[in-house]
Amino acid sequence: MTKRSNFPEGGTSWASLKAEMDSLREGDIDWKNGRAPLYVFYNDADTLEIGKRAFNEYFSENALGRKRAFLSVQKMERDVLDFGLDLFSAPDSGHGVFTSGGSESILLAMKAARDTWRARHDGDRGPLNLVMPISAHPAFDKASNLMDIEIRRAPLRDDYRVDVDALGELVDDRTLAIVGSAPCFPHGVVDDIEALSRLAMDKGLWMHVDACVGGWVAPFFAQNGRSTPDFDFRFSGVRSISADLHKFGFCPKPASTVFFRDGADHEPAIFVADAWPNGRFETPTLVGTRPAGSVASAWAVLNHLGTEGYRDVAGRLAGVVDAYVADIEAIDGLRMVATPDLSIINFTSDEVDMGLVADGMKARGWLPGMTQAPKGLHIMMSMFHGPAREDYIADLKEAVAEAREKAGRKAKTEAVY
Numbered sequence: 001m002t003k004r005s006n007f008p009e010g011g012t013s014w015a016s017l018k019a020e021m022d023s024l025r026e027g028d029i030d031w032k033n034g035r036a037p038l039y040v041f042y043n044d045a046d047t048l049e050i051g052k053r054a055f056n057e058y059f060s061e062n063a064l065g066r067k068r069a070f071l072s073v074q075k076m077e078r079d080v081l082d083f084g085l086d087l088f089s090a091p092d093s094g095h096g097v098f099t100s101g102g103s104e105s106i107l108l109a110m111k112a113a114r115d116t117w118r119a120r121h122d123g124d125r126g127p128l129n130l131v132m133p134i135s136a137h138p139a140f141d142k143a144s145n146l147m148d149i150e151i152r153r154a155p156l157r158d159d160y161r162v163d164v165d166a167l168g169e170l171v172d173d174r175t176l177a178i179v180g181s182a183p184c185f186p187h188g189v190v191d192d193i194e195a196l197s198r199l200a201m202d203k204g205l206w207m208h209v210d211a212c213v214g215g216w217v218a219p220f221f222a223q224n225g226r227s228t229p230d231f232d233f234r235f236s237g238v239r240s241i242s243a244d245l246h247k248f249g250f251c252p253k254p255a256s257t258v259f260f261r262d263g264a265d266h267e268p269a270i271f272v273a274d275a276w277p278n279g280r281f282e283t284p285t286l287v288g289t290r291p292a293g294s295v296a297s298a299w300a301v302l303n304h305l306g307t308e309g310y311r312d313v314a315g316r317l318a319g320v321v322d323a324y325v326a327d328i329e330a331i332d333g334l335r336m337v338a339t340p341d342l343s344i345i346n347f348t349s350d351e352v353d354m355g356l357v358a359d360g361m362k363a364r365g366w367l368p369g370m371t372q373a374p375k376g377l378h379i380m381m382s383m384f385h386g387p388a389r390e391d392y393i394a395d396l397k398e399a400v401a402e403a404r405e406k407a408g409r410k411a412k413t414e415a416v417y
């Protein structure tokens with residue numbers, strides 16, 4: 001058992017603290033050189049610096065107090081949300097909320113959908129279900145767990161997009177919402193949002209698009225002429241969209257957004273209490289205090305990059321993805337699980353155990369990202385991964401060869417997120 005740390009005496013200087021941090025960090029994965037398959041995102045040095053500076057400008061302010069104390073934060077937050085409404089073609093009734101992450105955005109959308117269902121059914125508080133692709137993110141499981149919602153998982157088609165007919169069959173009169181991902185985390189493909197939207201319209205269902213990964217950059221892939229599918233409010237059945245700034249918006253963590261086709265749709269997720277001595281307490285999010293630095297830095301990064309900057313990074317990122325895909329497909333025994341719509345790649349093998357390949361990559365200093373169905377390797381790429389490609393591919397070739405030699409042995413690496 002690890003020894004519990006005693007409460008510190010205090011008085012440690014910054015120099016010593018920094019030295020200790022540097023030494024603690026020695027065991028961390030070398031993410032700056034593209035050795036982490038997820039968790040960190042990067043465009044370029046300028047974007048990073050602007051994000052850091054803006055965050056530090058608002059290091060102490062609290063976005064909880066944006067309406068009363070920090071009107072500048074409120075203004076920046078409104079701008080960021082307006083930018084998103086514009087990007088996602090929301091109608092004039094559209095409304096956005098700045099949150100602290102994809103999970104919070106999803107939770108708010110699911111709470112809004114659940115309470116809207118209840119309101120439409122005379123306050124019926126009986127059991128409800130959520131129908132989603134098997135590939136949807138566990139944030140929906142978390143939301144459902146917290147709200148006692150049953151999850152029904154629809155299978156995928158051969159191209160790893162959800163089978164919309166099969167999903168439709170899981171829907172009944174107690175379905176509070178259906179979900180599509182843009183893209184899904186495991187296989188990196190965008191579900192058929194148009195067909196899901198049609199289903200939602202036909203059956204009068206709330207449809208949520210989880211664009212936590214793709215949201216802030218996918219439109220620019222499309223603008224560059226890439227075949228990345230559309231996913232936004234242009235499809236009439238789309239009622240809410242989650243989109244993370246702290247992933248492919250290249251903004252500092254924690255920062256995400258959730259958008260509603262109609263401001264009234266968000267109302268059930270607004271928390272209000274006034275029974276305590278301090279009077280009315282209202283938050284549009286789950287958390288109370290939240291970093292104003294996140295708001296300021298998202299505002300700064302979005303203004304800095306703008307259409308031109310995001311188109312530029314989308315173009316460079318697509319180049320990195322294509323180069324990895326070509327190199328991986330050239331390795332005997334490996335194949336892509338699906339053609340990536342954006343920046344997530346997932347590859348597998350019919351010949352070697354991908355768990356053994358993952359072991360080999362780990363031994364060579366890479367943190368392996370894995371999928372369990374099908375068993376494969378997975379990378380959510382950003383610009384850190386570009387310069388790492390040659391080393392990654394060379395090590396991957398060796399790891400595949402090693403896995404062939406070790407065929408039949410049990411792999412140590414398993415799929416964990």
Ligand SMILES: Cc1ncc(COP(=O)(O)O)c(C=O)c1O
Pocket residue numbers: 100101102103104137139181183184185210212213244256
């Ligand atoms: C598709 C998708 N949705 C939601 C989330 C949850 O986001 P967060 O980790 O910011 O809560 C993720 C995280 O990777 C994701 O990939």
